[in-house]
Amino acid sequence: MRIVSAAELRRSKSSADQSATWLNSIIKGDCVAALEALPANSVDTVFADPPYNLQLGGDLSRPDQSKVDACDDHWDQFDTFKAYDDFTRAWLLAVRRVLKPNGTIWVIGSYHNIFRVGTILQDMQFWILNDIVWRKTNPMPNFRGRRFTNAHETMIWASRDQDAKQYTFNYDAMKMANDDVQMRSDWVFPICNGGERLRGADGKKVHPTQKPEALLHRVLLSSTQPGDVVLDPFFGTGTTGAVAKRLGRHFVGIEREQDYIDAASARIEGIRPEPIAQLVVTEGKKALPRVAFGALIETGYIAVGDVLQDSKKRWQATVRLDGSLDCNGETASIHRMGAKVQELDACNGWTFWHVDKGDGFLPIDDLRRQYREKLGAAA
Amino acid sequence: MRIVSAAELRRSKSSADQSATWLNSIIKGDCVAALEALPANSVDTVFADPPYNLQLGGDLSRPDQSKVDACDDHWDQFDTFKAYDDFTRAWLLAVRRVLKPNGTIWVIGSYHNIFRVGTILQDMQFWILNDIVWRKTNPMPNFRGRRFTNAHETMIWASRDQDAKQYTFNYDAMKMANDDVQMRSDWVFPICNGGERLRGADGKKVHPTQKPEALLHRVLLSSTQPGDVVLDPFFGTGTTGAVAKRLGRHFVGIEREQDYIDAASARIEGIRPEPIAQLVVTEGKKALPRVAFGALIETGYIAVGDVLQDSKKRWQATVRLDGSLDCNGETASIHRMGAKVQELDACNGWTFWHVDKGDGFLPIDDLRRQYREKLGAAA
DNA sequence: ACTAAGGCTGAATCACAAG
DNA sequence: ACTTGTGATTCAGCCTTAG
Numbered sequence A, B: 001m002r003i004v005s006a007a008e009l010r011r012s013k014s015s016a017d018q019s020a021t022w023l024n025s026i027i028k029g030d031c032v033a034a035l036e037a038l039p040a041n042s043v044d045t046v047f048a049d050p051p052y053n054l055q056l057g058g059d060l061s062r063p064d065q066s067k068v069d070a071c072d073d074h075w076d077q078f079d080t081f082k083a084y085d086d087f088t089r090a091w092l093l094a095v096r097r098v099l100k101p102n103g104t105i106w107v108i109g110s111y112h113n114i115f116r117v118g119t120i121l122q123d124m125q126f127w128i129l130n131d132i133v134w135r136k137t138n139p140m141p142n143f144r145g146r147r148f149t150n151a152h153e154t155m156i157w158a159s160r161d162q163d164a165k166q167y168t169f170n171y172d173a174m175k176m177a178n179d180d181v182q183m184r185s186d187w188v189f190p191i192c193n194g195g196e197r198l199r200g201a202d203g204k205k206v207h208p209t210q211k212p213e214a215l216l217h218r219v220l221l222s223s224t225q226p227g228d229v230v231l232d233p234f235f236g237t238g239t240t241g242a243v244a245k246r247l248g249r250h251f252v253g254i255e256r257e258q259d260y261i262d263a264a265s266a267r268i269e270g271i272r273p274e275p276i277a278q279l280v281v282t283e284g285k286k287a288l289p290r291v292a293f294g295a296l297i298e299t300g301y302i303a304v305g306d307v308l309q310d311s312k313k314r315w316q317a318t319v320r321l322d323g324s325l326d327c328n329g330e331t332a333s334i335h336r337m338g339a340k341v342q343e344l345d346a347c348n349g350w351t352f353w354h355v356d357k358g359d360g361f362l363p364i365d366d367l368r369r370q371y372r373e374k375l376g377a378a379a
Numbered sequence C: 001a002c003t004a005a006g007g008c009t010g011a012a013t014c015a016c017a018a019g
Numbered sequence D: 001a002c003t004t005g006t007g008a009t010t011c012a013g014c015c016t017t018a019g
Helices: A006-014 A031-036 A081-098 A114-123 A171-177 A213-223 A239-246 A258-269 A293-298 A334-342 A364-378 B006-014 B031-036 B081-098 B114-123 B171-177 B213-223 B239-246 B258-269 B293-298 B334-342 B364-378
Strands: A002-005 A025-028 A043-048 A099-109 A127-136 A152-159 A186-189 A229-232 A250-255 A307-309 A316-319 A325-327 A330-332 A354-357 A360-363 B002-005 B025-028 B043-048 B099-109 B127-136 B152-159 B186-189 B229-232 B250-255 B307-309 B316-319 B325-327 B330-332 B354-357 B360-363
Touching (some): A025 A258, A043 A213, A081 A099, A081 A114, A114 A152, A239 A250, A239 A258, A325 A334, A360 A364, B002 B006, B006 B031, B081 B114, B099 B213, B114 B152, B186 B213, B229 B239, B239 B250, B325 B334, B360 B364
Parallel strands (some): A002 A025
Antiparallel strands (some): A099 A152, A127 A152, A316 A325, B099 B152, B307 B316, B325 B330
């Protein structure tokens, strides 16, 4: 595990292969300074678990009078909302610079801080794609009986800009992982506990807020591709790095505390990546090569003059040389013509139009599939 | 159903029974103007379902090209985040004035607006008690396959001030309603559909975002008492009013659109309140009359000189005439002595100390219960 | 060996009244 | 506004110890 400082990183900026300095490394130092030492547009996805600014009062006792081990670390202390907002804007601004135009960012938080994070993200022109609720199977109860059990945390998933439409979302992989129905915005996972929880020699937890690997697994599987660069500016004990390595993604972690760096480093060293073949996820039609209707004419799947009809044979149109259809003297693409005859705004011509070939009356989408299979075999 | 304007309301301000003008009424008009016509500190709980500031570019179509009946009403359009923030601050400020010091507010929203609402609530010194996730059993799918199914909405529950500790939370009623475990921050309900959904003569839904009554039922049951005043500044078709009336709470609705007022008015007229007896909810021990330990001595349940022991008989103490305990020459109350022998900060002496009576070795809390039952029988 | 019982703990903005 | 005393309050999961 390579551990570098922001200063070293800046010196290496002129080197030919500067990425070798920081890829799959932990950068020790302040988050903003470290981010400023990274090249612009170099990161595909950011996962950030910033301080929550809990603002806890006195001690909290359980009904048996034992004390709750609160998250009272110095890094979670902010004097005012304004101080927290300034901190948040600073690191988000630095993150925005290193993020690729089609990159996305995840931020996790609780009601103490997530509203402020969300507002600042929107103000900075990030475009929220979803808010995801992590429902905990085993949250800490409310001991005083004065509120509802705080049983969830919230993640915001956002693209860098409103018009960034090419971000990665492995829709079909998510659907596959969710028993063939769309993955929802509420996810259920237990909190990090048991063997996964890193503990020191004294048996105490190394980090007060270690996240479960299952959570990061779904995050990275849904929104990154193998070989992508995943940045975590609040690396902690390195859950993001561990899961990224296992899933064949590159990671960059930024962390100030040496204890956390030591734990993360040892942890990630022990991770073995999944075999490449198993990293391939289900892909939908969107990832398939686009096929122009005209290509089917060029290759003989469809002949000029063929008559296309809808499944119930209510309408018919004739194929022209340029791939347009002729219907009662009007010409248009397969999609526009389908829409026109049905008097709709739009229509998927591939599934609407059918053709009578030797094998029967079939949608032209079947011919497209045959064409693609032949393409794949040739490659 | 009484329907009044903000102007009428202002004129009635000097009348002896001004509340008769607005209680269980719909105020027609702008939300801020109407709120300013209401007396300060007059509302126990606010439920607000403000415009969501949905940023829908163009129309949204399903895969079969039918149109999604999107929420594109003019009242849901805000040009910029700043305009939405100004609007939000204005109505929250007006709400704050009419809210009682120990009142609470609920605001529901989606990721389009809830982060801004949460930030402004915090900036205005409201104190967030919980964020509640409404998980929809039947959300609208994501038709484009570019995001996770947006399957939840978020509610923020907040008190007026950080130090307002006397807000209503019917902890035991919620626990009872949740199979005897604490109610969590994630609630599951179907969206409002079927017979509950108000539709016009044309079969179209009257309001685009009608909330399910089950959601309001839990909101009001958890955080209000019978007879409380519940204000909804964006009344719409009056779900808040309908549930409030059914549960024996008073309501005040504010609404601009006459169509919604008509629908809400007819709807609420048809509601029959639950019988008073059924409105009583489970209460915790806090609501029981306080019993001094000395009273048990006065009435003979405990005798001076009786020996009290903890459940495992590790410690023992002797009862003194004034209700204090003697343990190795030291004297203290049942609670302080229990804490002292266990070397804890605090202890509930009623459940810690046991006594051997004819019926067995029982906690003195049992004797307190017997005493209370006799008190109740006498009353 | 295995089962049962009990202990421990987790991002928590966690009481209320009387004096 | 402050201190002091009473006494109300926990779920799921893992781990250790007892049987």
